[in-house]
Amino acid sequence: MSKSYDPQMHTAEHVLNRTMVNMFGCGRSYSSHLNADKSKCDYHFPRPLTDDEAQELERKINEVLVQNLPVSTQMLSRDEAESLVSLSSLPASVDAAQPVRLVFVGEYDVCPCIGEHVSSTGEVGLFRLVSHDFTPSDEENGMGRLRIRFKLKKSLI
DSSP states (O other): OOTTOOHHHHHHHHHHHHHHHHHHOOOSOSEEEEOSSOEEEEEEESSOOOHHHHHHHHHHHHHHHTTTOBEEEEEEOHHHHHTTSOOTTSOTTSOTTSOEEEEEETTTEEEEOOSOOOSBGGGTOEEEEEEEEEEOOOSTTOOEEEEEEEEEESOOO
């Protein structure tokens, strides 16, 4: 793990991803850069995010975080894991016979992940959406790149 790796930020990313999926029906981020100070996630998205949507996204993420949901992991066979989540993001080099590690954020989110996480969402602190920008695509599918930058306020005080 890098020196700046932060389990709180990684758990916040999971909650951000699930909230994006729930609010907008988009996929999870296709690219992310997580650091203890600030982080960013990129999404395939058809349009810019409005400021009102950004505020609602931040509110919903914090609503989940303050629930103090347990964060746990489970090793499942590939077939068992595939019955719960898409495994399309797993590298091709992953041996199909090897168990898949799933991370559960309460009943709110589940996805394959090898990273470190906090034991409950209450340890994350408050999520602050710092900025968002959109880059249109020339591709026929009309999906551009929505970048969301965020920080955590580690204390609820």
